Amino acid sequence: VSRPRLIPVLLLKQGLIVRSQWFRIHQVIGNPMSTVERFSNWNVDELILLDISSADFHDLRRDDLQQRYAGSTTLDVLREVARVCFMPLTFGGRVRTLDDVRDRLSAGADKVTVNTQAVEEPEFVTEAARRFGSQCVVVAIDAKRREDGGREVYTHGGTVPTGLDPAAWAARAEELGAGEIFLNSIDRDGTAQGYDLELVRSVTTATTIPVIACGGVGRYDHLPAGILEGGASAVAAANIFHFFELSYPHAKRVCIDAGLPMRQVGLGSRFFPREPRYPEGEGRERVETRLRAAAAGPPDDTEPTPPVRWCARCVYPSTSAVPLEFDETGVCTGCRVAEAKVEIPHAEWERRRGLLVETLERYHSKDASTYDCVIPVSGGKDSYFIAHVIKNELGFNPLLVTYNGNNWTPAGWRNVHRMKEAFGVDHVLYSPSVELLKKLNRLGLIVMGDMNWHAHVGITTTPVRVAAQFRVPLVIWGEHGYLDQGGQFSLEDFPEMSYRDRLEHFARGYEWNYFVGLEDISEHDMIAYKYPSDDELFDLDVRGLYLGNYVYWEANEHGPMVVERYGFELADEEFDRTYRRMSNLDDMHENGVHDYLKFVKFGYGRCTDHASKDIRAGLLTRKQAVELVRRYDHVKPGDLARWLDYVGMAEEQFDRIADTFRDPRVWRRVRGEWVKDELWEERVADVPAKSRAGV
Amino acid sequence: VRGRVAIVDYGLGNLRSVAGAVERLGHEPVVTSDPGELERADRLILPGVGAFGDGMRNLRERGLVEPLTRLVTDERRPILGLCLGSQLIARESAEFGSHEGLGWIDASVQRIATPDPTLRVPHVGWNEVRQVRESVLFDGLADGSLFYFVHSYHIDADDAELVKGETEYGVRMAAVVERGNVYGTQFHPEKSQLAGLTLLGNFLERT
Numbered sequence: 001v002s003r004p005r006l007i008p009v010l011l012l013k014q015g016l017i018v019r020s021q022w023f024r025i026h027q028v029i030g031n032p033m034s035t036v037e038r039f040s041n042w043n044v045d046e047l048i049l050l051d052i053s054s055a056d057f058h059d060l061r062r063d064d065l066q067q068r069y070a071g072s073t074t075l076d077v078l079r080e081v082a083r084v085c086f087m088p089l090t091f092g093g094r095v096r097t098l099d100d101v102r103d104r105l106s107a108g109a110d111k112v113t114v115n116t117q118a119v120e121e122p123e124f125v126t127e128a129a130r131r132f133g134s135q136c137v138v139v140a141i142d143a144k145r146r147e148d149g150g151r152e153v154y155t156h157g158g159t160v161p162t163g164l165d166p167a168a169w170a171a172r173a174e175e176l177g178a179g180e181i182f183l184n185s186i187d188r189d190g191t192a193q194g195y196d197l198e199l200v201r202s203v204t205t206a207t208t209i210p211v212i213a214c215g216g217v218g219r220y221d222h223l224p225a226g227i228l229e230g231g232a233s234a235v236a237a238a239n240i241f242h243f244f245e246l247s248y249p250h251a252k253r254v255c256i257d258a259g260l261p262m263r264q265v266g267l268g269s270r271f272f273p274r275e276p277r278y279p280e281g282e283g284r285e286r287v288e289t290r291l292r293a294a295a296a297g298p299p300d301d302t303e304p305t306p307p308v309r310w311c312a313r314c315v316y317p318s319t320s321a322v323p324l325e326f327d328e329t330g331v332c333t334g335c336r337v338a339e340a341k342v343e344i345p346h347a348e349w350e351r352r353r354g355l356l357v358e359t360l361e362r363y364h365s366k367d368a369s370t371y372d373c374v375i376p377v378s379g380g381k382d383s384y385f386i387a388h389v390i391k392n393e394l395g396f397n398p399l400l401v402t403y404n405g406n407n408w409t410p411a412g413w414r415n416v417h418r419m420k421e422a423f424g425v426d427h428v429l430y431s432p433s434v435e436l437l438k439k440l441n442r443l444g445l446i447v448m449g450d451m452n453w454h455a456h457v458g459i460t461t462t463p464v465r466v467a468a469q470f471r472v473p474l475v476i477w478g479e480h481g482y483l484d485q486g487g488q489f490s491l492e493d494f495p496e497m498s499y500r501d502r503l504e505h506f507a508r509g510y511e512w513n514y515f516v517g518l519e520d521i522s523e524h525d526m527i528a529y530k531y532p533s534d535d536e537l538f539d540l541d542v543r544g545l546y547l548g549n550y551v552y553w554e555a556n557e558h559g560p561m562v563v564e565r566y567g568f569e570l571a572d573e574e575f576d577r578t579y580r581r582m583s584n585l586d587d588m589h590e591n592g593v594h595d596y597l598k599f600v601k602f603g604y605g606r607c608t609d610h611a612s613k614d615i616r617a618g619l620l621t622r623k624q625a626v627e628l629v630r631r632y633d634h635v636k637p638g639d640l641a642r643w644l645d646y647v648g649m650a651e652e653q654f655d656r657i658a659d660t661f662r663d664p665r666v667w668r669r670v671r672g673e674w675v676k677d678e679l680w681e682e683r684v685a686d687v688p689a690k691s692r693a694g695v
Numbered sequence: 696v697r698g699r700v701a702i703v704d705y706g707l708g709n710l711r712s713v714a715g716a717v718e719r720l721g722h723e724p725v726v727t728s729d730p731g732e733l734e735r736a737d738r739l740i741l742p743g744v745g746a747f748g749d750g751m752r753n754l755r756e757r758g759l760v761e762p763l764t765r766l767v768t769d770e771r772r773p774i775l776g777l778c779l780g781s782q783l784i785a786r787e788s789a790e791f792g793s794h795e796g797l798g799w800i801d802a803s804v805q806r807i808a809t810p811d812p813t814l815r816v817p818h819v820g821w822n823e824v825r826q827v828r829e830s831v832l833f834d835g836l837a838d839g840s841l842f843y844f845v846h847s848y849h850i851d852a853d854d855a856e857l858v859k860g861e862t863e864y865g866v867r868m869a870a871v872v873e874r875g876n877v878y879g880t881q882f883h884p885e886k887s888q889l890a891g892l893t894l895l896g897n898f899l900e901r902t
Binding site (some may be wrong): 002078088105106135136687 | 814
């Protein structure tokens, strides 16, 4: 009669989904709307949204992204989420008054969680239940282990101990009129060690209302124990749903296989297509608006910008396009994750390599009907390194897959073709029509200020399509870019490639269908950019592993190795915008025009990325890095001439379009000139010590 | 044919979710308490979360009882009541005293009387709906499809023929009622994903 539920929890901070560790560290994952849409598609039983913002204000960061919404308060976000949330929605965070409850319910929540307020004023629970019904009052309990082995309830986001015993408090909350208990373990949060089952049991035996267990799930098979051993009515988790492709359907399958009578797995409902639906004519309108703004030119003076600050250790700015946060000492999450990575002992890398081999053993082709895995290759040093590990160190038979974006450097073109000989493997090179590529280059610039949309989406789509067609479930990528650069995940997360990453990060929210109808592009033209369906991905159990999670990854070391051993060629000539010569040979514009646009938009470029990596690797001092950034980040690159000729655009038009994308948090116009804060003259004094500007 | 759908705003209920669902189905929702707007709509939805007495009081205070009754009973405009909305269309309710309802179907509203002491009221969660009689609302839906319920009271129809779908929570009770152009679901189709939107789509396109 009452079915056990599997509930994803989304933590919202300043309007964005974050990953949480011990309630203290929060790494930005992405935009809530597209995630909630997909939950509706997957038959998610219920959704819990917890707002952990420090203030009722948020900053949605990038203007070039497709996903935008009006307003800037918690309730604005809730209202938008409610429009795409076709499942029961529980909303929590900073509920202090009956009006707060009413506002959340009328903005679209079905239930509201109450935490601190319930402890401080228990009658509040009774009043809320009387006024709105007990079914919509969920008492949230955050518990932490005490020295003596007991547990204690904490309030204020896990910071203030109350002396209350979780089981006794839960029983009291039930008496007061709570309809449900949402129980979270602070110690287990983000640790991937599984539920604190002792805690769950103590609370479920002390109450008769439903208990939702949360905190610590790091593997799907941690979930059923919360119900089977802990006695919970529902199991919830947050982080794990951000790590893997189709995580909710896979988690549900594991629960059902464990014997739990949950609702079935759902995929591909006709009401919730995975690909976003854009309003009729939006693309055309956006192009026209952008071109009009470019023709008009910027005003002579604009509003002053808030101060930009930089990581105290590397050179990433607070306005970085890579999601990162600064801690109380001013060091960014990217540096913190890099530190943690350096400290991983040899034995742990051995264990990780073992996990990789286990996965390869499980998925490789036993009957030789197909390849053991797909390796997406651009022919760069990382491609060589992955092929080296998979083929020559571990002895598996990969299929190499390359998206040909038609922007190769001569050395890069030779490098990609050398791989089949150097490694003795098969190689698929997939080349979209050049006419289409030219259109997508132009449109990418005008629509989102990034002419390389086609490359980012092509590179993340082609290998997965080929994998699905050849029935190869495993795709081995290199490094997880955001984990490496910004510390988006922890090293215990083992995040894998997912459609969400592809859409939100690589495609900037623009799916292939956005371009249909622009420059006479038809749906047939866009086949190269269509990702396999959820059904195909789920049935084949496609997984995109990042080798960097399993094998020690230091580009400065494996660069020389692949030169020495496999004849990998470095760049024929230096790049204009960075000092490194071994990166991005597959695409002359990636370090060139594309990266220059990043500078125009966000005020920093590839040299900042490379210098930050090299500071973390101990190869540069911060002072050296600052000098390099000063020298390279602003340079207008030489490949721009080729690009303009390729797509048929005048340089002035390019500049005018680029200017329309300048981030108002970074750039200000002063008497007709673009000005920004500079790394080498940092306005340190007027920056609050605690966190990034505005947060 | 994409018609105008009026969602009756009487100060109770998750209007935004219902409007989102209607929009998702490709129709134009108008959330309104203006009788003129109701008049212009091809179909009406009466949502609702809360107590019966409050619901009727709010409908009266906004002057909605008379125009709605005229549209539904004289003009036979299709209307779908959701949760509390599906109870308000009954003759009367026993929730916190006795209250008179809109009386568009011959039924009363009773508290869930489950004999099983382990089953708690309110009945909250996903539950199966058995299709006990034919209804256009069930087109394309498997018998036993799951819908999301949150309620302490349920409709008790005088004539069993009016009951098209039932759910069981220790006791069998009406989940879908229908009489002519008047439809009601005790569950929340707007929160029931594929099954819910299928049912709502049937109301918008097949009634």
